[in-house]
Amino acid sequence: MIKLFAANWKMHKTQAEAKQTAEDLVRLSAALPPGREVLVIPPFTALSATMAGIGGAGRFHTGAQNFYPATHGAFTGEISPAMLLDTGATFALTGHSERRHVLGELDAFVGQKTAFGLAAGLKVILCVGEKIEERKAGQLAEVLTRQIRLGLADVPKDVVPEDISLAYEPVWAIGTGLVAGPAEILEAHVLVRKLLEEIFGAPARRMRILYGGSVKPDNAAEIIALDNVDGVLVGGASLKADDFSRIVLA
Numbered sequence: 001m002i003k004l005f006a007a008n009w010k011m012h013k014t015q016a017e018a019k020q021t022a023e024d025l026v027r028l029s030a031a032l033p034p035g036r037e038v039l040v041i042p043p044f045t046a047l048s049a050t051m052a053g054i055g056g057a058g059r060f061h062t063g064a065q066n067f068y069p070a071t072h073g074a075f076t077g078e079i080s081p082a083m084l085l086d087t088g089a090t091f092a093l094t095g096h097s098e099r100r101h102v103l104g105e106l107d108a109f110v111g112q113k114t115a116f117g118l119a120a121g122l123k124v125i126l127c128v129g130e131k132i133e134e135r136k137a138g139q140l141a142e143v144l145t146r147q148i149r150l151g152l153a154d155v156p157k158d159v160v161p162e163d164i165s166l167a168y169e170p171v172w173a174i175g176t177g178l179v180a181g182p183a184e185i186l187e188a189h190v191l192v193r194k195l196l197e198e199i200f201g202a203p204a205r206r207m208r209i210l211y212g213g214s215v216k217p218d219n220a221a222e223i224i225a226l227d228n229v230d231g232v233l234v235g236g237a238s239l240k241a242d243d244f245s246r247i248v249l250a
Helices: 015-028 044-054 081-087 097-101 107-120 132-136 140-151 182-200 202-206 220-224 241-248
Strands: 003-008 036-041 060-064 091-094 123-128 164-168 209-212 231-234
Touching (some): 044 081, 123 140, 132 140, 164 182, 182 202, 182 220
Parallel strands (some): 003 036, 003 231, 060 091, 091 123, 123 164, 164 209, 209 231
């Protein structure tokens, strides 16, 4: 399975900054090992600039942080999958913890977006993960089961496995400097794989499961080597090309 190294730039970078960072990333990652690909997820305003910075570099892609599940309409401030595809973006996130817990997106709406994005031609990364109080209460399985079953409820069972990925992001480890330990990551990823297999059967073994949560150059190699970890989704450490290239090459 090809490992995916995804950079979520969140609300950072102007067009000029995005283009320069993308150029630097491609240059610093020239020795990208076989079986790996890189995804850069900038703000909407920097998608085209990021594409320009990547140029024709093979195994480098762009994606979007969000979209609205409609082709067009009176949805002020939103953007459609077709608009994203028009920029050259091929991936998109759904269900990121900041969309859920800061901006109030509910599980059912995340599921609606996931199915709509896939149907529109995007490759979708569905993000799931528990809050610290849920982890302490022993609710990991309950939270992941709810988020995954509702998040994938309307996805066709014959979906192309490579078009849908899951990203396990424990909310308590995002931007906090805390990182789930190997045992915690393995436990969650085994559960995610089991749920995917219950929903999709054997093709689920070809669906990637990423880990996200304070991934850094000094812990990336250990994380990526774990069973059922098919890539990483990186936030703060992806903002500097030097740091993210070290993760990509770890």
